[in-house]
Amino acid sequence: MTEPELRDKEQIILQQIRSGNDDVQKITSETTLENHHVTYAFQKLEQHGLLTVSKPDGTVERVIEGQKRVFQHPKQAQLTEKGQQYLEHSERTDLDEYENLSHSELVEKTHELENRVEELERKFEVFRDQVQKLI
Template sequence: MSEDIALREEDRLILQQIREGNDDVQKLTESTLLENHQVNYAFEKLEEHGLIHVTKPDGYIERTINGQKRVFQHPKQAELTKKGRTLLQESDQENLEQYQDLTRKELVEKTQQLEQRVNDLEISFEIFRKQVQKRITQ
């Protein structure tokens, strides 16, 4: 992009989620595990940079949350601007380019490292799950 915009990881995550259809505060807090105030702050910053357009629709909306139907005021909603879509496309391209220059050997090593990292995370998660279960049943 012609101008370099410094975005936090949360901002990039929110932009990606908006592109995937999670375009309001409630959907974003559910899909990202960010807090309402974090999403609202990101909305302000992203709108200041011209990457999204935020609206507050009137009326109420009905959604099923944790298996229960709830009715509440329609949350703030965001839409990507042309500038926001362009930034995401360029970011996607940059992510691909970091692998294009690797040799076959480097790609194999990178894949093995990532597989090991996933395995380590799965083991850690299983240990954590057992700890939580044990704590709940005490």
Template sequence: MTDNTQLRDKEHLILQQINSGNDDVQKITAATTLENHHVTYAFQKLEEHGLIEVSKPDGMVERVIDGQKRVFQHPKQAELTEKGEQYLQHSEPEDLDDYENLSHRELVQRIHQLEQDMAELQQSFQTFRKQVQNHLER
């Protein structure tokens, strides 16, 4: 990968997820709206570019998923290479769609925050409107 090559949004997101500790396919799919095959494909491409190293640990893993305890084969795991770390440090975040890759929980939280912000703005606007009307009536 040359310095002027840009990653697709999904690949950039996956690098960010790996950097933040979500280092295997299942953790990334749980934290985003990406599907297993998207993450697996991105792992392959990122590894070809030397940005990550992918391994398939032996054995089983036990995790709580959607409130249920599950045991399954350990998913593919990735680790950033030095080149991957440098890429993240020097890459400008692209105009990623802020909502496309959020989990359901993150979307709900974002909507609640936006609704609260909107209510505050509406209240502020009503107050401002009254102030302007009072000023014009003088």
């Protein structure tokens, strides 16, 4: 299967749809993506045949940040068979990257990832301290 070139945003959206977040609002609330990014990605993914997109009529009621809100039903997407296959293939490809490493390469990769996590944790602590000082 020839896979389309997708950006990280589009891959995240496919994964979100598979996990049940199937409309623009649900995806934006679960990710850092904005409405226009998701809407554009819906169009692109639909052109590639990975999604079917619809705009249900009516309104939807949801609790957002503790408040009940009613708004026009957002665009909704569903994975096509091709979209399912794309996700399965990309996950196998990600695993293949690690399966082909030797033991010493895996150990090195693990240490590298552990160091990155530690660095991110330190940066997050600094960020959290800065936010708490501003509050």
